[in-house]
Amino acid sequence: MAAPDPAAEDLRRLLGARGDGLLRELERDAQARGLAVMGPSAAGFVASLARVRGGRDLLELGTATGYSSVWLGRVARELGGKVTTVERDAALVQEARANLLKAGLDGVVQVVHGDAFAFLEEPGDRFDLVLLDIVESEYAAALKPVGERLKPRGVLVANHAGSPRAREFNSLALSDERFDVSLLYGFWPGHAPEWDTLTVAVRRESPAGARAGPLG
Numbered sequence: 001m002a003a004p005d006p007a008a009e010d011l012r013r014l015l016g017a018r019g020d021g022l023l024r025e026l027e028r029d030a031q032a033r034g035l036a037v038m039g040p041s042a043a044g045f046v047a048s049l050a051r052v053r054g055g056r057d058l059l060e061l062g063t064a065t066g067y068s069s070v071w072l073g074r075v076a077r078e079l080g081g082k083v084t085t086v087e088r089d090a091a092l093v094q095e096a097r098a099n100l101l102k103a104g105l106d107g108v109v110q111v112v113h114g115d116a117f118a119f120l121e122e123p124g125d126r127f128d129l130v131l132l133d134i135v136e137s138e139y140a141a142a143l144k145p146v147g148e149r150l151k152p153r154g155v156l157v158a159n160h161a162g163s164p165r166a167r168e169f170n171s172l173a174l175s176d177e178r179f180d181v182s183l184l185y186g187f188w189p190g191h192a193p194e195w196d197t198l199t200v201a202v203r204r205e206s207p208a209g210a211r212a213g214p215l216g
């Protein structure tokens with residue numbers, strides 16, 4: 001095994017120090033149970049994107065215990081927005097609701113118990129930002145319906161998009177003229193570097209060559 005790189009270890013400590021007691025508790029709990037919550041650097045970055053976008057209508061697909069929902073919820077609360085987060089596991093829904101209550105975000109974050117694809121099919125709001133964090137092999141199928149629920153200049157962030165299971169998604173996103181797409185490689189503390197890519201797709205005002213629709 002390679003010797004630890006002191007610079008990488010230092011960066012890990014620095015990045016790992018983001019967030020407060022509740023977030024640390026949720027990180028430790030997730031690590032102990034093998035739940036793949038985002039980690040402070042990736043979640044903090046997505047929360048910053050939400051802030052840039054105005055933080056009003058935010059959607060998360062894949063809640064787990066509500067860790068990244070807390071990051072998004074804090075931005076939404078500050079900016080007068082709201083977060084909808086969808087989770088299909090009933091026990092995790094209960095846990096996430098309890099954690100969001102603890103964070104004082106129960107009035108800001110709505111945890112929907114159900115399937116992400118069923119949620120996307122329902123008519124409803126369009127979003128400023130969608131965080132896609134379900135099973136990576138389902139990302140490709142989510143691209144079209146998520147794109148339809150994004151406002152112009154809305155942002156789609158796909159977590160763990162460096163996974164080979166997200167290859168089809170990345171390939172489709174990169175060739176989808178509705179989006180400007182960037183793959184951001186990172187080495188977030190506590191996560192495997194080869195999986196930590198975020199794919200960030202910003203919905204264009206209109207696809208190349210098409211007329212702009214009304215702004216959402």
Ligand SMILES: C[S@@+](CC[C@H](N)C(=O)[O-])C[C@H]1O[C@@H](n2cnc3c(N)ncnc32)[C@H](O)[C@@H]1O
Pocket residue numbers: 036037038039061062063064065066067068069086087088089092114115116117133134135138
């Ligand atoms: C990686 S975890 C989410 C982590 C969370 N976003 C965080 O960072 O705190 C993925 C979650 O998505 C849920 N999930 C997977 N497929 C889903 C689907 N089709 N609809 C709703 N939830 C789904 C799983 O039950 C799991 O809790």
